[in-house]
Amino acid sequence: MAGTADDPIAELLTTYNELNGSTIEELHQEPSPLEFMRYVAKNTPFVVRRAAKGWQASRTWSAAYLKEALADETVNVAVTPMGLKSSNADSPTRMEGSGELVFAKPWEEDQPFPEFLDFVIAQENEVAASTPSEIRYAQTQNDNFRHEYVSLFAHVQPDIPFARIALDRDPEAINLWIGNSRSVTALHKDNYENIYVQVLGRKHFVLMPPLCQPCVNEQPLKPATYVRRGGNDDAGLELKLDSVGEGEGEGEGGGDGNVPFATWDPDTSGPNETAYSKLAEPMRVTLDPGDMLYLPAMWYHKVSQSCLDDDICVAVNYWYDMDFSGPLYPMCNFVRSTYMSQS
Amino acid sequence: MAGTADDPIAELLTTYNELNGSTIEELHQEPSPLEFMRYVAKNTPFVVRRAAKGWQASRTWSAAYLKEALADETVNVAVTPMGLKSSNADSPTRMEGSGELVFAKPWEEDQPFPEFLDFVIAQENEVAASTPSEIRYAQTQNDNFRHEYVSLFAHVQPDIPFARIALDRDPEAINLWIGNSRSVTALHKDNYENIYVQVLGRKHFVLMPPLCQPCVNEQPLKPATYVRRGGNDDAGLELKLDSVGEGEGEGEGGGDGNVPFATWDPDTSGPNETAYSKLAEPMRVTLDPGDMLYLPAMWYHKVSQSCLDDDICVAVNYWYDMDFSGPLYPMCNFVRSTYMSQS
Numbered sequence: 001m002a003g004t005a006d007d008p009i010a011e012l013l014t015t016y017n018e019l020n021g022s023t024i025e026e027l028h029q030e031p032s033p034l035e036f037m038r039y040v041a042k043n044t045p046f047v048v049r050r051a052a053k054g055w056q057a058s059r060t061w062s063a064a065y066l067k068e069a070l071a072d073e074t075v076n077v078a079v080t081p082m083g084l085k086s087s088n089a090d091s092p093t094r095m096e097g098s099g100e101l102v103f104a105k106p107w108e109e110d111q112p113f114p115e116f117l118d119f120v121i122a123q124e125n126e127v128a129a130s131t132p133s134e135i136r137y138a139q140t141q142n143d144n145f146r147h148e149y150v151s152l153f154a155h156v157q158p159d160i161p162f163a164r165i166a167l168d169r170d171p172e173a174i175n176l177w178i179g180n181s182r183s184v185t186a187l188h189k190d191n192y193e194n195i196y197v198q199v200l201g202r203k204h205f206v207l208m209p210p211l212c213q214p215c216v217n218e219q220p221l222k223p224a225t226y227v228r229r230g231g232n233d234d235a236g237l238e239l240k241l242d243s244v245g246e247g248e249g250e251g252e253g254g255g256d257g258n259v260p261f262a263t264w265d266p267d268t269s270g271p272n273e274t275a276y277s278k279l280a281e282p283m284r285v286t287l288d289p290g291d292m293l294y295l296p297a298m299w300y301h302k303v304s305q306s307c308l309d310d311d312i313c314v315a316v317n318y319w320y321d322m323d324f325s326g327p328l329y330p331m332c333n334f335v336r337s338t339y340m341s342q343s
Numbered sequence: 344m345a346g347t348a349d350d351p352i353a354e355l356l357t358t359y360n361e362l363n364g365s366t367i368e369e370l371h372q373e374p375s376p377l378e379f380m381r382y383v384a385k386n387t388p389f390v391v392r393r394a395a396k397g398w399q400a401s402r403t404w405s406a407a408y409l410k411e412a413l414a415d416e417t418v419n420v421a422v423t424p425m426g427l428k429s430s431n432a433d434s435p436t437r438m439e440g441s442g443e444l445v446f447a448k449p450w451e452e453d454q455p456f457p458e459f460l461d462f463v464i465a466q467e468n469e470v471a472a473s474t475p476s477e478i479r480y481a482q483t484q485n486d487n488f489r490h491e492y493v494s495l496f497a498h499v500q501p502d503i504p505f506a507r508i509a510l511d512r513d514p515e516a517i518n519l520w521i522g523n524s525r526s527v528t529a530l531h532k533d534n535y536e537n538i539y540v541q542v543l544g545r546k547h548f549v550l551m552p553p554l555c556q557p558c559v560n561e562q563p564l565k566p567a568t569y570v571r572r573g574g575n576d577d578a579g580l581e582l583k584l585d586s587v588g589e590g591e592g593e594g595e596g597g598g599d600g601n602v603p604f605a606t607w608d609p610d611t612s613g614p615n616e617t618a619y620s621k622l623a624e625p626m627r628v629t630l631d632p633g634d635m636l637y638l639p640a641m642w643y644h645k646v647s648q649s650c651l652d653d654d655i656c657v658a659v660n661y662w663y664d665m666d667f668s669g670p671l672y673p674m675c676n677f678v679r680s681t682y683m684s685q686s
Binding site for chain 1: 349351352354355358359362363376377380381383384385386387508509511552553554666667668669670671672673674675676677678680681684
């Protein structure tokens with residue numbers, strides 16, 4: 001029934017598209033808390049160009065600077081195999097052999113920061129292309145900036161004032177992301193209001209509102225985790241299914257440990273399309289260094305990046321707890337349940 | 344399927360109820376624009392007790408004062424028959440004879456204000472109970488306060504500053520409502536952000552969020568209008584079906600001139616219940632003189648009133664255009680379409 005007048009889901013998507021542009025709003029200075037709250041109220045993203053240009057991080061960071069500043073630090077690194085061209089950490093991935101689509105979590109290990117950074121830079125320059133290799137991405141989303149990287153934390157704002165004042169809460173987590181152009185984050189959504197600040201390199205977002213759930217072909221995927229073969233650094237990575245009960249259990253997976261996850265990629269639209277995918281109008285935005293993005297709660301986002309002179313991509317994001325009261329959260333669940341009940 | 348775990352509509356209602364109280368939030372001073380915007384963002388009502396106590400209208404108006412101030416004015420009055428105990432202006436009503444449920448619009452006529460007011464007061468005191476009579480309610484919602492009643496407009500605020508600043512727009516309409524305890528407004532919703540201020544008497548609201556559409560038993564009703572029999576003031580009122588094409592056509596009626604309208608009354612829950620009505624948790628609030636209510640866009644509201652010493656009920660409301668962008672409006676349509684497609 002997709003696309004017909006009698007199909008409530010198709011009508012939902014087309015009505016939304018008619019009333020909302022698919023071009024992101026660009027601001028040239030930070031909004032006031034009230035102006036920000038208007039965007040929160042309509043659950044609509046915006047980008048503030050050059051908002052963080054004056055931050056110490058924007059003015060002083062470079063690959064060399066970070067290597068020096070974190071010379072003695074050990075950091076958590078997400079490792080995935082090279083064969084896939086880009087990182088598939090936290091992505092739908094086919095198991096070797098069975099071909100089963102699973103939710104692949106990266107191998108995580110601590111590495112001396114300088115070694116990690118050299119690897120990332122060498123890979124970006126394709127120096128490492130001749131060796132069987134892997135993709136490394138510092139992407140722990142556990143408030144890492146106020147823990148692992150706390151020595152650099154004074155170089156960014158401790159919060160985003162317009163967001164803290166508007167939402168009347170401090171950030172729940174502040175995360176630093178360091179990788180190269182191989183670091184891709186698959187389409188997913190978070191239950192947070194998110195402020196994303198680019199420091200080095202460029203970040204490319206593909207964004208879709210939460211009501212696009214029927215477009216993304218969410219599937220319950222078995223969780224699997226990469227491990228180093230034989231515990232050996234040079235033997236490559238092997239994807240192993242998690243034991244039942246080990247899965248993170250995001251609460252929507254029906255208690256079987258499966259992870260409900262989007263399997264449609266808006267950049268390669270054919271595979272894994274649903275009957276509704278063609279009705280999605282993804283919003284695309286590229287952040288240059290110093291740009292700031294408001295990514296509203298529950299928006300689907302796919303993130304890729306490209307490097308500039310520094311051969312690394314560095315960004316910071318601020319997660320603020322979303323407000324679960326009001327109609328948005330139940331309505332988004334309703335769209336999902338309605339789609340699931342008819343498919 | 345209502346009420347089962349596999350029923351998305353039942354799940355929507357119960358999830359909403361779990362995440363939101365059914366008791367209205369009470370403030371004791373007006374919110375700032377930012378605080379107000381937080382309520383707009385979560386589409387959630389609040390009441391500010393005594394907010395308008397200092398307004399000149401609150402301090403000086405009484406039945407006698409209004410009669411004097413508007414001694415020479417003629418005002419538009421909505422007239423409906425007495426037999427129904429309370430006004431059924433803009434209400435689902437059974438036609439005499441056929442018994443068909445139609446959307447009854449009041450007879451509207453201009454009356455000298457003092458004559459109108461005397462009638463309303465006498466009826467409240469039951470002086471008029473012995474004569475075949477009618478219910479009169481000054482309730483034109485066409486920005487009447489800045490037109491018919493403009494001579495009194497300086498006695499209230501020209502707008503609600505926190506709402507004007509937050510929503511970044513002037514009020515679209517400001518309406519004055521004058522009636523007695525017979526004046527009831529049937530359950531309905533408006534596409535406006537609404538600030539309601541009580542001046543004389545008390546107003547009793549029953550409120551339900553827009554996602555309660557599956558609870559209200561919306562039916563496409565033929566529009567009908569009361570007319571005075573033979574054009575004679577004393578011959579009573581007769582309900583006549585509008586000619587096709589004459590209907591106001593609210594855009595949701597399918598172009599046949601029918602008015603889609605809630606037929607469930609949350610105060611007499613049995614009749615016209617749907618399978619979902621029992622899952623509604625109506626929020627009830629009474630406004631005393633000086634109280635101010637924020638009634639969010641698209642909330643269902645039924646309004647009744649009771650008089651205090653003055654034997655009249657007077658209120659003012661400020662309508663601000665709602666923002667149709669963002670997910671709320673399309674999502675509310677989606678709930679409606681999903682319900683309609685399964686029933």
